Amino acid sequence: MNLSAIRGSRPKGGMLSFESIKPKQLFYNDKERKLVEELAALLDEKNFQGIRDRLKETNFRSGFACLFYGAPGTGKTETVLQIARKTGRDLIQVSISEIKSMWVGESEKNIKGIFDDYRKMVKQSAKTPILLFNEADAIIGKRMVGAEKAVDKLENNIQNIILQEIEQLDGILVATTNLAENMDKAFERRFLYKVKFEKPDLHCRLQIWQTMISSLNDADASFLAARYDFSGGEIENIARHYTIQSILHGKPANMLKSLVGYCDSERLEGRTPKRKVGF
Template identity: 60%
Template structure:
């Protein structure tokens, strides 16, 4: 059961908390009705299980967020099933949540051999030499390589020609985020 974080939020007072409780109630019903225990998946979980706010100078929104987090903590304590939470921002997780996860798995970026295979899977026309060049020159995740592959596909459709290796290198350069400049939005 995948939790859509955006569907847990409501502008109405008390509704967000109710929605979180309903998620766990639905999950409990699914557990009862299945021979195999289903998985409760919170994707991009840092949006709901981030560090709790200091309530001294807090707004109603902060208090609501803390209440939601307390509900989730209570539900995790009594959960009879499997809950998986994903995030790219582990540093933003509240310590109380971190303690409640039995397993914490960090996925490292792929090594050069794996990146070469990803490049060739995403762009089958890429030669071994070109895939190796891109894999060894750019320390990209699989998702970043997929972004570049999508750019290539879009540009190929628009221009009617296959992008060259030089064009792929320029896509790679654009995919790199210059940490010295402050950027607003995406180009």
């Protein structure tokens, strides 16, 4: 279904069919894995409708608002995509920058319009789609007490609208953020599932290295996993860099030395290990 067809001139949420999402293997620390698996089980259609019906019978809210928070590159957005693919749910990705219009009053209309359109999508879809607010830091931050400036009042109005919409939600919303410590307490209460994505532990990093670069031997993968406390996104960057260079110039004579060079270049100066390595 084309979301723009029911919207008019409001900002367009990116409609993504679950069938177009490519499968990707993700690795989690134990606590994250359990929560992600529980959420995926909830959103499986065999369970989803029955749970919603039971909640309605007991006068509980039947919508599910979820928060994925943690450091960049830890798999928050990719987890949403893979849950959507696994449960057969289309995904509506909201652009925060498009919501926050420069014209006074437009931002509030944009927010209301997105939720109005989502409600129509829920009614018209065989399976309830997922509404994704990616990098939602800008709209779930702490509200300004006693706001007097027009821009502060505008921010508060936007947040109040979102809080009300989450309260009335009859669907699935996932928000991702890197800055959960700045989130307003009123939002924290409204998210039923709150999943903290931490950097992968040693075992996870080893698995990611071996998956991203299948030709890496166990000893070298263990060395890299122990030496660099990278996120999955950072390891993927290095693996892509290595692959590109191998295509352009052929595989290096010393794979580990080459990868260490890419690792040391991944972060800004002053943030890499100071130990020397012999080859």
